[in-house]
Amino acid sequence: LLQIKDQEIDTRGQLDEAREALYNYSTVDNKAQWMIYLDQVTTLAIRLDHIEEELRKLEHEHVVRHGVLPY
Numbered sequence: 001l002l003q004i005k006d007q008e009i010d011t012r013g014q015l016d017e018a019r020e021a022l023y024n025y026s027t028v029d030n031k032a033q034w035m036i037y038l039d040q041v042t043t044l045a046i047r048l049d050h051i052e053e054e055l056r057k058l059e060h061e062h063v064v065r066h067g068v069l070p071y
Helices: 002-025 031-064
Strands: none
């Protein structure tokens, strides 16, 4: 649970940085670089969604089963 929480924090930080870079590049006429940042933002957002889903499952298992996790 703690490892996944750390992954969430790390991925959220990376996503914030990628969003900022995407925003900064939105005023520059370099579509190739902008597309790279857009791809990074999309990939990180999807990864964060999967991590958050896993955290919800683990937290639910922990609460419902009183600390007995399925692994």
